[in-house]
Amino acid sequence: MNSTHTTGDLLAVAAAHALPVVRGIPEDRLAAPTPCAEYDVRDLMNHLFHVVVQFQELAAKRNADFGGATPDRLGRGADWRERFAAETEKLVTAWSAPGADEGRTGAMDMPARTVGAMVLLDLTVHAWDLARATGQEYAAGAGAGTGEVVGALRAAVAELAPTARSMGVFGEPVPVPAGATEFERLLAETGRDPYAH
Incomplete structure (x- = not known):
């Protein structure tokens, strides 16, 4: 990760792309399939919500809790989109704190920067998954940063891919044409087909 940009800086950019998608998820699409075969929209949203909350702990060098069942945060009231936005803001703040990118955690x-790249990847790629599953556009190429x-993320995926594929977190890379964008290449490297609908 470029040392001129903190994880917090990058997460702020990713959040600006993710939150419009989350706010645009219709209630009647929560059972729709997503590009993550094991998750429907509700399950993927709950997974991403859990990641956003737990990685705040990792930024502070505290232990995260990924044991047991993922909490159903969407079942706690109709305001789940705004609760997710608030937790995402806390995530950005946590990873913007002095020292968050330094040392080791989890x-x-x-390395803390590798852990930060993991949550950045989830927030970015799962937002695309959710957009694809609910008929929304994900503005991958727009905006500063x-x-x-x-x-x-491409650098992080190159580092993490062998382990992630062996654990079933990433699929096998998908071929893309020579003119593919950097974002399309990123999706393909995680096993997603950027052109599938």
Whole structure:
């Protein structure tokens, strides 16, 4: 990750792309399938919500809790979209704090910047998954800082892919044409088909 951009900087950009998608999810699409075969929209949204909350702990070098069932945060009232937005703001703040990118964190004792790249990847790629599942556009190429986010994520995926594929987190890479965008290449490297509908 480029040292001139903190994880918090990059997460702020990713959040600006993700939140319009989350706010645009219709209630009648919560059972729709997503590009993540094991998740429908509700399950994927609950997964992403859980990630956003738990990675705040990791930014502060505290233990995260990914054991047991993922909480159903969508079942706690109709305001779940705004609760997600509030938790995402807390995530950006947590990873913008002095020292968040330094040292090591998490049960696997990984470099903090690598852990930060993991939540950045989830917030970016799962927002695309949710957009695709609910008939929305994901504005991947728009806005200041987007190129930095995609560049940081492509570097992180190159580092994480062998382990992630062995654990079933990423699928096998999908071929893309020579003219593919950097974001399309990122999706393909995680096993997603950027052109499937």
